[in-house]
Amino acid sequence: MEQQFIAWLRERLPAHPLLRLGPGDDAAVLRMAGVDECALTVDLLTEGVDFLLAEVDPRRVGRKALAVNLSDLAAMAARPLAAVLAVALPRQGGRRLALQLYEGLLPLAEKYDLAIAGGDTNSWDGPLVITATLLGQITARGPLLRRGAAAGDRIIVTGAFGGSILGRQFDFEPRIHEALLLNDRYELHAGMDVSDGLAIDLSRLVRESAVGAIVQTDRVPIHEDARRLARQDNDGRTPGEHALGDGEDFELLLAVPPGEARRMLDQQPLEVPLTDIGQFIAQPGLWQREADGPLQPLTPSGWEHTFT
Amino acid sequence: MEQQFIAWLRERLPAHPLLRLGPGDDAAVLRMAGVDECALTVDLLTEGVDFLLAEVDPRRVGRKALAVNLSDLAAMAARPLAAVLAVALPRQGGRRLALQLYEGLLPLAEKYDLAIAGGDTNSWDGPLVITATLLGQITARGPLLRRGAAAGDRIIVTGAFGGSILGRQFDFEPRIHEALLLNDRYELHAGMDVSDGLAIDLSRLVRESAVGAIVQTDRVPIHEDARRLARQDNDGRTPGEHALGDGEDFELLLAVPPGEARRMLDQQPLEVPLTDIGQFIAQPGLWQREADGPLQPLTPSGWEHTFT
Numbered sequence: 001m002e003q004q005f006i007a008w009l010r011e012r013l014p015a016h017p018l019l020r021l022g023p024g025d026d027a028a029v030l031r032m033a034g035v036d037e038c039a040l041t042v043d044l045l046t047e048g049v050d051f052l053l054a055e056v057d058p059r060r061v062g063r064k065a066l067a068v069n070l071s072d073l074a075a076m077a078a079r080p081l082a083a084v085l086a087v088a089l090p091r092q093g094g095r096r097l098a099l100q101l102y103e104g105l106l107p108l109a110e111k112y113d114l115a116i117a118g119g120d121t122n123s124w125d126g127p128l129v130i131t132a133t134l135l136g137q138i139t140a141r142g143p144l145l146r147r148g149a150a151a152g153d154r155i156i157v158t159g160a161f162g163g164s165i166l167g168r169q170f171d172f173e174p175r176i177h178e179a180l181l182l183n184d185r186y187e188l189h190a191g192m193d194v195s196d197g198l199a200i201d202l203s204r205l206v207r208e209s210a211v212g213a214i215v216q217t218d219r220v221p222i223h224e225d226a227r228r229l230a231r232q233d234n235d236g237r238t239p240g241e242h243a244l245g246d247g248e249d250f251e252l253l254l255a256v257p258p259g260e261a262r263r264m265l266d267q268q269p270l271e272v273p274l275t276d277i278g279q280f281i282a283q284p285g286l287w288q289r290e291a292d293g294p295l296q297p298l299t300p301s302g303w304e305h306t307f308t
Numbered sequence: 309m310e311q312q313f314i315a316w317l318r319e320r321l322p323a324h325p326l327l328r329l330g331p332g333d334d335a336a337v338l339r340m341a342g343v344d345e346c347a348l349t350v351d352l353l354t355e356g357v358d359f360l361l362a363e364v365d366p367r368r369v370g371r372k373a374l375a376v377n378l379s380d381l382a383a384m385a386a387r388p389l390a391a392v393l394a395v396a397l398p399r400q401g402g403r404r405l406a407l408q409l410y411e412g413l414l415p416l417a418e419k420y421d422l423a424i425a426g427g428d429t430n431s432w433d434g435p436l437v438i439t440a441t442l443l444g445q446i447t448a449r450g451p452l453l454r455r456g457a458a459a460g461d462r463i464i465v466t467g468a469f470g471g472s473i474l475g476r477q478f479d480f481e482p483r484i485h486e487a488l489l490l491n492d493r494y495e496l497h498a499g500m501d502v503s504d505g506l507a508i509d510l511s512r513l514v515r516e517s518a519v520g521a522i523v524q525t526d527r528v529p530i531h532e533d534a535r536r537l538a539r540q541d542n543d544g545r546t547p548g549e550h551a552l553g554d555g556e557d558f559e560l561l562l563a564v565p566p567g568e569a570r571r572m573l574d575q576q577p578l579e580v581p582l583t584d585i586g587q588f589i590a591q592p593g594l595w596q597r598e599a600d601g602p603l604q605p606l607t608p609s610g611w612e613h614t615f616t
Binding site: 038078 | 311328329332333334335336337338339340341343344345346347348349350351352354355356357380381383384386390392393394395396425426427428430431432433434435437439441442443444446451453454500501512516
């Protein structure tokens with residue numbers, strides 16, 4: 001990291017009990033005694049794919065770089081510990097951009113008690129790239145995995161889906177508190193966060209669990225953003241299609257045994273609603289049903305990085 | 309990470325006792341019981357600044373992405389534990405490139421018993437970007453920091469310097485074993501790895517330690533690559549200048565109390581030579597002296613990312 005930038009950052013970082021040594025040396029040093037299991041995750045965001053600096057304040061980009069990783073920790077029911085960041089900055093305006101990225105991410109780090117441990121700041125003749133790597137603590141209840149869903153389990157989701165491109169893709173709240181509370185109080189068989197799209201992410205969960213699933217499409221909570229998007233001219237997709245396919249909702253998708261699911265839905269222990277949107281079945285594959293209508297195949301739509 | 313790529317990677321990853329859960333879920337899960345302190349470091353490499361794919365096999369780029377981070381762990385005297393990688397791949401040819409990057413880094417990971425825990429694989433319409441984040445275990449002897457050098461300490465280096473651009477910048481051996489052995493057997497006051505250049509990195513060590521240093525330029529071990537580079541037409545720099553300024557040597561730079569330094573130099577406990585290149589002094593600043601000649605200021609030359 002560049003010296004001036006390190007000095008700027010050191011002034012702004014609150015003391016954190018985990019940090020024996022913060023930014024400025026060859027590596028950070030973290031106190032890990034008492035941490036038996038860690039979750040480790042990384043995400044990379046690029047200009048042009050994940051954001052357009054012409055359209056979005058760099059502070060929201062910085063915040064998002066942390067938030068998507070916090071959402072991955074939530075998906076494992078892990079408590080945030082520490083983060084390191086790496087950025088490739090365009091040479092022109094890079095310094096200002098670096099400060100703005102950090103101004104956006106520091107408040108979120110503080111909110112979730114995440115230690116900013118260090119980073120790597122590079123310049124180049126290319127567009128902005130930012131990656132964050134997060135370390136989280138697995139609780140005594142163990143990690144929440146994608147495998148473990150059983151036939152008969154209910155499909156439970158937090159919040160509502162679709163239309164995140166209208167702004168929620170940057171300003172969403174990672175479901176850290178929700179995941180920790182649910183994993184602590186209820187028996188969860190499997191879980192993940194919805195980043196690429198409800199249907200495609202569900203297809204990954206059923207594959208890892210070697211089961212199938214039926215989604216009751218009439219029960220999928222549709223976000224107001226999905227309705228707004230569908231109302232736009234030439235959109236050509238229904239709000240329900242947006243909910244199933246848009247992605248970047250960063251809500252939790254859980255497999256919960258039926259009795260636990262009933263208890264959870266009765267208690268509604270979160271500030272955000274919990275909804276039952278269908279069930280897992282023994283037969284592999286993804287199906288959808290509208291109310292009491294016939295079963296139809298559900299083709300996973302959503303975002304996938306493609307390369308050849 | 310893309311599903312097909314995860315499947316390919318899972319087949320190639322050796323089992324590792326640290327990994328409760330490897331690539332493919334929302335995060336990796338690491339067994340950390342018994343690890344009291346961790347080093348955490350990240351480095352980002354970009355096409356055009358750190359390598360040119362037109363000139364270098366992508367396997368060497370993948371290897372380097374790990375090796376520079378292993379060198380940072382060596383700089384802290386930390387034992388490698390686990391890594392996560394994030395790549396932004398050009399859309400055209402991205403799949404082949406991803407496989408080659410991993411083919412280059414997997415053998416190095418195995419050599420240093422480093423668990424490849426996961427990663428993020430993205431495609432975009434830009435040049436290749438690769439980042440690696442490494443977790444290391446601080447030993448019972450504690451971390452090796454940049455601060456701690458005292459007036460009177462000797463400046464000790466491993467190996468030889470300069471001309472790494474001729475190929476060593478990719479194929480260097482991170483000084484993991486050397487750092488662990490030295491930190492275990494000798495009292496080291498401070499240390500770091502030389503990545504940006506011997507003089508500029510020494511200037512950082514003296515600043516963090518609030519001391520100064522005198523480099524005996526005639527004692528700096530000059531790599532054969534530095535001599536080769538200086539012989540090239542129009543180079544205009546001496547081998548010694550290359551040694552002090554080129555960077556990417558990834559050797560260790562240590563502050564060692566005089567008695568320990570003598571013992572270390574007598575014993576030469578490494579396969580690579582240890583050399584005394586000068587001493588730390590109370591007066592801040594960097595000085596150089598050729599044999600018994602006069603003291604001259606040493607202007608730190610070396611690589612710094614610049615942005616405006």
